[in-house]
Amino acid sequence: MKQAEKSIQKPKSMYARFERKPGEDKTNTHYCPGCGHGIVHKLIAEALDTLDMAERTVFISPVGCSVFAYYYFDCGNIQVAHGRAPAVASGVTRANPGNFLISYQGDGDLAAIGTAEIIHAANRGEKMTVFFVNNSIYGMTGGQMAPTTLLGQKTTTTPFGREFMNEGNPIRIAEMIAILDAPVYVARASVHNIKAIMQARKSITKALQAQRDGKGFALVEILAPCPSGWKIDPQESAAWVEKNVLPVFPLGEFKDETVGREGISRARNAASDEQIISLLGLDTAPPHFALSNPKAASLRVLCAGFGGQGIMLLGQMLAHLGMRHGLEVSWLPSYGPEMRGGTANCSVVFSEEAVGSPIVEYPDLLVIMNGPSLDKFLPALVPGGVLVYNSSIIENAPRREDVQIVAVPASDLALQAGSERAANIVMFGVIVSVYGSFSEEAYSHLLAEFFTSEKILGINEKALRAGMEYARNI
Amino acid sequence: MASYIHIEPENCKGCGLCIAVCPGKQLSFSGKFNQHSYNYMQAKNEACTACGLCYYACPEPGAIAVHKSAAE
Numbered sequence: 001m002k003q004a005e006k007s008i009q010k011p012k013s014m015y016a017r018f019e020r021k022p023g024e025d026k027t028n029t030h031y032c033p034g035c036g037h038g039i040v041h042k043l044i045a046e047a048l049d050t051l052d053m054a055e056r057t058v059f060i061s062p063v064g065c066s067v068f069a070y071y072y073f074d075c076g077n078i079q080v081a082h083g084r085a086p087a088v089a090s091g092v093t094r095a096n097p098g099n100f101l102i103s104y105q106g107d108g109d110l111a112a113i114g115t116a117e118i119i120h121a122a123n124r125g126e127k128m129t130v131f132f133v134n135n136s137i138y139g140m141t142g143g144q145m146a147p148t149t150l151l152g153q154k155t156t157t158t159p160f161g162r163e164f165m166n167e168g169n170p171i172r173i174a175e176m177i178a179i180l181d182a183p184v185y186v187a188r189a190s191v192h193n194i195k196a197i198m199q200a201r202k203s204i205t206k207a208l209q210a211q212r213d214g215k216g217f218a219l220v221e222i223l224a225p226c227p228s229g230w231k232i233d234p235q236e237s238a239a240w241v242e243k244n245v246l247p248v249f250p251l252g253e254f255k256d257e258t259v260g261r262e263g264i265s266r267a268r269n270a271a272s273d274e275q276i277i278s279l280l281g282l283d284t285a286p287p288h289f290a291l292s293n294p295k296a297a298s299l300r301v302l303c304a305g306f307g308g309q310g311i312m313l314l315g316q317m318l319a320h321l322g323m324r325h326g327l328e329v330s331w332l333p334s335y336g337p338e339m340r341g342g343t344a345n346c347s348v349v350f351s352e353e354a355v356g357s358p359i360v361e362y363p364d365l366l367v368i369m370n371g372p373s374l375d376k377f378l379p380a381l382v383p384g385g386v387l388v389y390n391s392s393i394i395e396n397a398p399r400r401e402d403v404q405i406v407a408v409p410a411s412d413l414a415l416q417a418g419s420e421r422a423a424n425i426v427m428f429g430v431i432v433s434v435y436g437s438f439s440e441e442a443y444s445h446l447l448a449e450f451f452t453s454e455k456i457l458g459i460n461e462k463a464l465r466a467g468m469e470y471a472r473n474i
Numbered sequence: 475m476a477s478y479i480h481i482e483p484e485n486c487k488g489c490g491l492c493i494a495v496c497p498g499k500q501l502s503f504s505g506k507f508n509q510h511s512y513n514y515m516q517a518k519n520e521a522c523t524a525c526g527l528c529y530y531a532c533p534e535p536g537a538i539a540v541h542k543s544a545a546e
Contacts, residue, residue: 008526009539025510027485027536033512034489038533045535072535194495197530227489234489 034234036224064106083114086121101128125182178254192241289439305369310424315346330358422463429467477524
């Protein structure tokens, strides 16, 4: 073996053999000849060696040509969904603040499908270093236009060249990120020639060092040749970058606050555990009651009406009522995008055993607040089941001989109680009376839980009593 | 022992990016093909100063290693 004082060779932060790579060849990367990714990989690995960071680093591989970065880097690795690397990195750094995070992304990944993720991770100043490899094309998928494709550049999806009129301008990510307050270091480097490579080496090291020193978010955009995608010889790629890419994507440091900047501390949570427990009302144990008969112990309920009638609330109250009586329950809402006026329904299941499915296809109890819902759901009510419907709105009495039908002028009774909007609580009063299984004491607990305004609570208490009273006199 | 460039023939993809960066013009295509059918590089190693530029210009992590002589 030849003796040498010093060797410049593959960094230790890269595996000696790429055992994760399928096939016989465990020493080559999967990249094309002349691809910039390999150079960027080497520079990152070298910086991880220099800064002694690899042991604590989690490298997030994207979707794109660099999807297999985890074959090469000898550190923690996660390969994530397209564009989501900064989101996953945010999660990892929040959960394990001691880790160093690298989000390695191409231009399709970061600047197209992942635009939202990168901007918000940068804006939150997440503790991560982002390496954004910009080769102005979608390499892996065969050379389609990327957000960074140059005007006039021919790709498979811009066969006549990209035109502003059609596709807009190439997007300058480094400049965009640099205007945010939180990022500490933002630069654009290039690996198209040796001078640029040595400068990129400095930027990459600086961006990682910023994270090691706890400063926060750093991003280095790196211009990289894609000879295959550009359909040129690797040795022509440097001149191609000089002529076409650099005029649009100037190199430089757009933001450098690595000196004199305090890191972002996330040592304290925005809210204490006690605050959250109290907010969720989990600091006091809710009262429990006993069922007085088993009629409601196993029940599948469907409530339906139009949005704004309190269908969801009615279902939630029923579910809570069951829960307070020691039953297993589920509540499953289904509604359109409209807050008011659309159709809405929800399913509630009461069971003495764990609820297998929250979906109620054939209800035992059908609560109907408007006409269209009656037409839609009445055929599904099981024989022997109960239909409770709002007769203030539905004029034609439903016809089915094999079920118990309870007509309730719910809207009228609610109006008398103080607001037509309490019709759902009238229905609640009727339902609990029809079954007679629940503790009356539970109702007032529930109302107080659901209605915090004294005025609204008063109206709903009246509505509840009106419903119960009505049911008793049927 | 003088400084020298080691080319790993099976890891070289023959892109030729190292040729232009070498100040001493030590690198060239070998005219021979490896198992991946790439015309891999060869190093003359007559005047290598171990500047390392060929290593940095090379996209393939395992293709080039530069060994600096203890004397230099």
